[in-house]
Amino acid sequence: MDKKLTFEEIFQQNERRIHYQIHKMNIRDPHHDFFQEGLVALWNAFETYQPDKGPMATYFNYIIRNRLIDRMRHDTRQHEIHQQTVHEQHTQYTDGNYHRGTEGAxxxxxxxxxxxxxxxxxxxxxxxxxxxxxxxxxxxxxxxxxxxxxxxxxxxxxxxxxxxxxxxxxxxxxxxxxxxxxxxxxxx
CATH class of the missing domain: 1.10.10 (Arc Repressor Mutant, subunit A)
Structure with missing residues (x-):
């Protein structure tokens, strides 16, 4: 009898896989954002897995790892955009064309x-x-x-x-x- 696994069973078997990938990439995850990203990746991998393409564990590792890398890139880009905006605002505020005091500029x-x-x-x-x-x-x-x-x-x-x-x-x-x-x- 070929029993199809539920996602809950897959999650219980592979939850440590997500933590392993986070740890392996030295990601600090105090708010569990990366874990959530890994969980979504596990779900997507579970939904798209094709047994004839290779082992399930290898596929899960690949999808989770790449999803975490994408998230890190996204966060880095967002941080750079934020830093650039802060720099531009600081430059605009301190460009020297204004007297600044308690009454404003x-x-x-x-x-x-x-x-x-x-x-x-x-x-x-x-x-x-x-x-x-x-x-x-x-x-x-x-x-x-x-x-x-x-x-x-x-x-x-x-x-x-x-x-x-x-x-x-x-x-x-x-x-x-x-x-x-x-x-x-x-x-x-």
Missing amino acids: RPIAANHQLQLADSNLWKNLQSQLTDKQWKWVYYAIIQEMSYKTIAEQENTTVDAVKNWGRQVKKKLKDPHFRHMLSLDDKDI
Whole structure:
């Protein structure tokens, strides 16, 4: 008599097989997500097994292992996407084009302490900066353009534009440089 096994019987006989594959691949599974994935794989393998193709145990191992690998790849991709999103949000928040305080963020150009109409100040500042540093001041401060837009316009990277800004900020913090530009009484 050829008795067909139920899935419950297959599960009882092969539950350790799932744990073995998880352990073999050094997967940490505190929430049993991978075990559940292995269980679904065991079910699929049970449903699709063809006895004339080879031993059942080999087939189960193959299906479970590959399903766990697929899950790890999926989780890794999701983690990378999340990390990229966090990085982009952090970059956008810290790109230097805004003053941040308890009242929220406001564009640098909205800082009323810096007189945008003082053309002598801007000409004097421009004469003391490199071309790239001046481009950062002009585009990021005066025109209020984003770093990404500046980078596209200047055919460079966002990191390069940020570096221009860091150089300018460093100069503006230097007391000697501020005195030379008559900025001692201005808060930039």
